Amino acid sequence: METQILTYREVLDRFKKLLKSNNLKYTKQRELILEIIYNNQGHFTPEDIYNLIKQSYPDIRIGIATIYRTLTLLEDANLVTSISFGAKGKKYEFGLGKHHDHLVCLVCGAIEEFYDETIENQQELIAKKHNFKMTNHIMKIVGVCKNCQSKQGS
């Protein structure tokens, strides 16, 4: 699941185009948020992203509000997607990679990704059967990962 379909340059161009066509401005803050999400494979809370930027770019001034505002923007544009964690908010990941679903470990919080053709097809069928215009689907398998099973004995 490591393979990015698009290079960062391509993604950035797409983002710039998007901004332009909506009369929005291209700012360093917006770029950094996208870059952090593209480059660091993984799933991040808004605060994670805020901290990563503060750490990696100590000279840039940025506020948590900008992170939230930009994530909303990026998610609307499908450049990032989010996965929910109950009341604890969302984690975001890059949205233009290969589609996949998630295995979430209850013990250590680790997230594995998978892709399954059968599931994908079946979802289409179900949406059709219910006259639903599907725009997205979320599938999480929740449990205990291999690592944590061996640590605590089973």
Place this chain on the structure above:
Amino acid sequence: METQILTYREVLDRFKKLLKSNNLKYTKQRELILEIIYNNQGHFTPEDIYNLIKQSYPDIRIGIATIYRTLTLLEDANLVTSISFGAKGKKYEFGLGKHHDHLVCLVCGAIEEFYDETIENQQELIAKKHNFKMTNHIMKIVGVCKNCQSKQGS
């Protein structure tokens, strides 16, 4: 998806037994929370439940904290299950009905339920393949329901 497998009496007995065996007390508040969730088919936020109880039982004193505490208890006991809504917290539903997944309408928020054997089987396979001990799975198909499609033209 309307069929409850257990009568309310059976559910309540199970709850009482559970409480007893954990040295917890049977209170009116706890019963009402379970009853509201059992009787009103649907998906409720803690606040929904709080308001329903205030409305239906004006004489009972109850605080929102009790709702949260009891929902945690009920969820641990599998008497209710929850479904997440991004940062907006969780909705709870009765947990001993037939297992099912959800179709969520982005426009009106309606939740439809479905059960699909192929998906269920495939999830088992995927968990096994990843050495995951699956305790739960969440599948949501997000989109626009039939009703809302016709209202806004497609």
Place this chain on the structure above:
DNA sequence: ATCGATGCAAAAGTTTTGCATATAC
């Protein structure tokens, strides 16, 4: 009588908003 449960209010988180200032265009 004991010990857990409750309501309330305060606290802790998380996310959003208002506004003056800064910055892209």
Place this chain on the structure above:
DNA sequence: GTATATGCAAAACTTTTGCATCGAT
């Protein structure tokens, strides 16, 4: 120069916690 974006702090929510009191056993 104008309009949008930003940081900051305050506000709005949601959820949790501490504590005195209540109530089930």
